Structure formats: structure tokens, C-alpha cells
Amino acid sequence: MSVPTKTLIVDDEANHRFMIRTHLEDEPCYEVYEAENGQEALDVLAQQSIDIILLDMKMAVMDGLTFLAQARKQGYMTPVVIITAYSTVRNAVEAMKLGAVDVLSKPIDMDELLALLGRILSNTDQAEPSAECSTKYSFPGVYSEDGLGKVLDLLEMVAPTDASVLILGESGTGKELVARSIHENSPRSQGPFQAVNCAALSENLVESELFGHEKGAFTGAAATKKGRFEVADGGTLFLDEVGELTAGAQSKLLRALQERLIERVGSTRSLAVDVRIIAATNRDLYDMVQQGSFREDLYFRLNVFPVELPPLRERPSEIPLLAKHFVKSSAKRFNKVVSGCSDGFLHKLCNYRFPGNVRELENLVERAIILCRGEVLEEQHLPQLQENSSGESKGSSEASSAPQSGSIREQQRRLIEEALEKAGGNKSQAARALGIARRTLHYKIKEYGLE
Template sequence: MSARATAPIPAAARLLLIDDDTDLLRLLSMRLKANGYRVSTACSIASAHARLAMETFDLVLSDVRLPDGDGLTLFEDIRRHHPALPVIMITAHGSIPDAVDATTRGVADYLTKPFDGQALLDRIAKALGNASSTSIAEGDRADWCKAIISRSSRMRALLAEARLVAASDASVLILGESGTGKELLARAIHNASARAQGPFVAINCGAIPDQLLESELFGHVRGAFTGATSTHAGLIQAADGGTLFLDEIGDMPPALQIKLLRVLQERAVRPVGSTQASPVNLRILSATHRNLEDALGNGQFREDLYYRINVVSLDLPPLAERREDIPLLAEHFLRTLARRYGKDVNGFAADALETLAISQWPGNVRQLHNVVEQVCALSTTPLVPRSLVERALRAQPIEALSYAEAKQRFERNYLIQLLKLTAGNVTDAARLADRNRTEFYRLLQRHGLRPEPFRAENQPDEEQTRCPSRRPA
């Protein structure tokens, strides 16, 4: 063993080894597992992408020359989608200029075959130690959004925008399907704002009967109505000095929309039955899964209120558009639930995790949590088997959609698939849809889609590919 001190490494760090030399993969896997690492392997860029989409890793060790492309190109993809993931490159064709170029571009380290086994262990430990220090520093800075579990570039961009918005006191409208985590994002914005030390008060406007919602929001005085035996401060007053989050604001009755607009304009609230208004200092964050522009058109939502609450809008992507987060979320939920229930469950079998990643999630993150809770409650083994995941998925209730909702969801998903297929090229996507560019842009605008994010991401196929035979030397 080398006498050199190495950087401390995370316990049971997870490594991804990429090389088309199956004998070398086997040898490296045995050596690294013997040193306490958890190891997965891939023998091509395509299979590496599939692994990265399905699992979370602490470090990647990759050959430069692979049967379906250049390892440095793979590194650029990894840096774009997983910027904190360290990569060590290995090649039998190395040179000093290559090493300098690779490290300049951000590669954690560079080794030339043949290499000393202990030297490799030292390089891995050093890279993991550096990554761990960076992660801790980033974690300190990201306390405001630590409840949001994600590694997708879509969510990273959204959180960066939310962080900027939080610095102001502007009203924010959070859009997204049910179960995507709109309240979590609202809490994150509050935590990153100057109001973080004040209260965060949330209310679901669609979950409270109309006749009670007014009293809950605005409060009432004694004798304001039958049963009002005492004065009650509403949630608007409770949020004074902090943030009020109005979830499903699209379900708010028109009469209450007028009263809310007055609060926003006058910065004062008048309880039901009172003749006096009390000043309030609060920020309004709102959320809805409904299309408020359609609600404006049919008179269900006030235009003046819409522009008051929609100074900035943030669109949370559905779980189907951030599939790389599914394994991460599932493992996080399982650990949390196992502690809560006192279950000895350590994780998912590989095929069980794959089943979760490729399944449909109409209920988004909330539905995923429900499935994980079922398998955690029923599991009798340390690793959750695929059969238990499939059973939980079959037990999920079928989502009943209206014809209009089903048509809208299909149209939006169809447009997303076209943009993915064409890497955001609107001309090509319009041609495939048999529509002209103007009409296609109108469709994108209707569904709140832009081609730019698809040009940046260009996600690879997630399906695991089989290793080809080793190329001739």
C-alpha cells in the first residue's frame, strides 16, 4: 500500500466505469469493489447515457476511445447535465497535450494505460474528496431549496430563475400539473427572499368550500354571521411580514377575486363584518394547474387580478419531462419512509428502478411518493423487487380526464416529442407535424413551450444498450 495520504472519500461511493474492454472492466470492478466502492459498468457511450439516466453516481471513469464515439464528447455531455460529477479519463493513446487539453476542459484527472492500481485508487479518492468539498459548499448555498430533490438541467435552470425572482418582492405565478411540487417551489422562493424570517402561510383555494374560504382568507369579527362567536384573524393577516401562498388560485370564486385584488392594491385587509381595514405587508405567491388565459376568456378569472399575480411566471415541468430525477426521488422517498416505518429496506433492485424510470406518471411526484410508500410498507427484503413495484403501479387509480383535458395533454406531449426528435428545430418539427412555421409557433405558445431548452438538452435514449464485442486492437 502507498504511504501517501489520500483525500477522505464518501462511504460506499458509487462509480461508473466505461470501457469496451470487458476484461479490463471486470478487473477494475473487482479491485474497486474490494476497496469498498459500489461499481456499475458500461461499454459504450449509449449504455453510459442509459446508466446515467437511471442511477446516481459519485464519479465516472471512462476510456477516451469508445466504439460509438469519443470519451471527451461524453465528458462534455456529463458536464452539461451533471456539472458536479467528476470524470477521470483513461486511454492507451495518451499524451501530455491530450492530458493538458482534457484537464483544461474540466476533466478531474487523466491516466494512461497501463497504470498502477494504487495510483488509480489515489486519483479516485482525490477526485471524490474534491467533489465532496464542492458539494458541501454548494449545499450550504442551496439551503433555500434543499427540499427540492433534482439533478435535471430543466429543474436547475428553473431554480436559478426562482433564485433571481426571490430577490425581488414581485408576485409570482407558479404553473404546473398537479403533484409537480408547486408548494415546495413557493417555499423555496420564500426561503431565498428577504422575508425568509417571516411566516410562510399556504392555503389551497380549491380545497375549501366557497362560504368558508372568505373567512379563512380575510378573517371575520364577532357576530359577522351565524356561528361567528369570536373574532378570527384570517390567513392574510397571519402572513403579515412574510409570504402568502395561494395554491390553485384558478379555483377562487369571482367575488373573492375582487376582495383579493383590493388587498393587493391597498395593502390592507378588511375582515368579514368589519368596517375597518388593517394594513398588511406581505408577498403573494400563487399556483395553478389550470390555463388561466382560457379562464380569462370565459369570464371565470378577472383580468386585472391575473396581471397582479402574474408579474413573473415559473413553469414546473411534469415528472415525465425530468425522468433523470425519478431514481433520485424514489431512493430519497424510500430512505425517508423506511426510517419512518422502521423498515430494513436499503434500496431498489436494478430492474425495479428501471421500471419506475420508464413508467407513466400522470400524478407526477406525488404519485411516485405514493408508489414508493406502498412498496416500502409491503417489502420484506432489503432490496425492493421489481414485482412489488409493478404491483404498486397496477394499484394506482386511473386518472379520469375530460375530453378537453385529455386532448390538451396529448397535444402538449406531442409537441414536446417533436421538439425532442428535432433537437428544437422548429422548421423540421413543423414539417413533421404537417403545419407551417407560423401555426406551429402558435401551438407552442398556446402550451407555453419554447424550442431553446430542447436545443440545449437533446437528451439521449434512456434504453440500456448491450455491450458490443470488443473492437480489434
């Protein structure tokens, strides 16, 4: 492995950290970091792009489950292996729900751990082969060319710059995933990425969270604390639900953007920061400006490069791709043997409007995985879903309106064969007639053996 795997050991037992570290560093492919509690681990994640985490369950300061919940809430999807002497079924299930890939009991068998790490790193989920991938711009999600892929050209243009980006879209459309993608494709990719959910911060704490505070600045401020701007220095700060910021926080944010200076709460000293801002909201900020609830000057500072993410109901071709992706990841997480979806399952999903977008789709697949006793998800594993008002599916060719005869795959193959025949074998012309990308057509031709 040419690039070392950055591994974070989180354990309040120094001897146990030392033992694991010693064994890992004997291998040529691991770069090891340590933290003695969950809070320290979050600080490490803010500074380093960690590839895998070895996490103790029981710690005095922020235990393993609390850390895992906080890490997921902040958008860190790093694979986690729970290592504990207090493993219970309940804790293991909770850890798996939060995304832990496995649970090992102390004392650790290092051969077993190394084998597990090898499997995790070699099986890291990649985008489905039918997803359209840019050779220049790396996007970690699953998408189609006529869905989310339409905005990738915009992201590819803005990522190398330092311009502020405002991501617009309904809840659950993948705004934070896009923000992280911009960061990872920017010159700041080696710097920290900090995500803040502005809607989750109380009015009393929002300024302290963003800009930090001095010791004694307010009741409970027992020590000086760096804010997210300082922690993100040299990197990217993602402000989710930026429309929820208070008037005072908006004013300070504007100054930070204009002058690249911040002041901790309780301090009169200005600190220089070098941070790129990516903001997101599901609200109409322009309308809020007209109503006087959002600063116009801040709006124009944030809205340098707007990117609007379409809701899932306007990206129907991605529903089968995302469903299959979530089946793969959820089955692995829940230790189930489910390997695919029936045509009826996909048809029912493609007839649904998804008010909760991608997040709701993932939840539905997880629920179905739990209910499924076989290897394929069937229609009965889904709850009652209200169909589109038209009563017609708006899915991709793989899961479009119900065919009159034969399976969906048979119908799709027949359509491709007919398009190729009409185009005289010209793949570009056939792809245009089908309304799909040429790369997608190439993949389908190979899949159905039509070469």
C-alpha cells in the same frame, strides 16, 4: 450548536410541558415554545420556523393526530415526536403515516428523549449528493440540473424581490415546495409562511379564511378571527389552486394586492397588511380570463413573474434520484431495513409516464417499502404500470433503456470511461458529450473510482 433548535411542546397538561421545558432549557441548544392544543400549535407554526415538535396524542381541543394531519396538509414538514400515555399500535401507525418520526410513552425518560432529539437533528434528510445544488440559492428538494434545476436560476433571481410569483404546473409537481423555497431565500424568511388550498375552501368560508371575520359576522362566528393575510403579515402567503377562488374573493384579493388593505367579514374597517403573494394553479388562468371566469386585472397582478414546473415525465433524470430519496425517508418512517432499489425497479419507474407526478412516485415507493421483505426494492414490488408509448425508457443514464449486457451501473461506468477517453481526460468536454453537468461527472468519477 451555534443556532438554537426551536422546539415546540404541544400538550394540554401544563405540568408535563413545564417538566420537559425545564429539562430542555438546561441544555444550551434548545429554544422552547409551548402550545396546549393543536390549534395553538398551528398558530405557533405560522409565526415561528420550528425545528422539531413534541406532540401529545390526546388533547381536548384538536388531538395530536388531527393536528398532525392539518399541519401536513398546510405544508409543515417539521419532524414530530409523539409523546403519549395512550399509545396504541393503531395510533402509532397513523402517526407514522402522517410523518411522525417516533412515538414515546409517558412518563418520559428525559435522557431517552434528549438522545432521540439528537439523532433526529443529526439525521435530517439532505439532498442526494448527485442532486445539483446552487451555492447561492438553497433548494430543499432532490433534483437534477437538466430537470427541476433548470428553473432554479429563475427562482434565484425572483426570491430576493417582493414580486408576486405565479407557479404553473400539473398536480404533484412540487409547487408548494418551490413556494416555500422562494420564501426561505427571500428577505421575508424570518416572517411567517401561510399556505392556503383555495380548492378546499367552501364558497361560504373562503373570504373568512383569507381575510378573517368579526364576532357575529355570520352564524357560527362566535369570536373574532384573523384571516391568513393578517397571520402572514410580514411574510409570504401561498395561494394554491388560486383558479378556484370565487368572484367575490377574487375582487377582495385584487384590492389587497393593489392597496395592501383588507377588511374582515362583517367589518367596515380596513387593515393594512404587508404580505408577498405566491400563487399556484394547475389550470390555464389565461383561458379562464378569456371565458370570463377569472378577473383579467387579478391575473396580471398575480402573473408578474410566472414559473412553470415541468411534469415528472419531462424530468426523467430525476426519477432515480427521487426514488432513492423516498426509499430513505419512507424506510425510516416505516421502520424497515430497505436500503436501495434494483436496476429493474428503477427501469420500470423510468418507463412510466407518472400522471400524478412526484406525489405519485412517492406513493409508489411507500407501497413498495411496505411490501418489501428484504433490503432492496425489486420490480415485483411495483403494481402494473403502463409504459411510455414509445416502449423506451426516458430515464437518466443511471436508469435509461435496458442495456444489452451488464448492469445499468456497468453500462454507465463504461459510457463515462469512453467519454473521458475520447475527450483526452478533459472533464468539461466529456460532460458536454454525455449531456450531464460537470459537477455530476465529478461525482460519478469519484463514485466509480475513475480518478
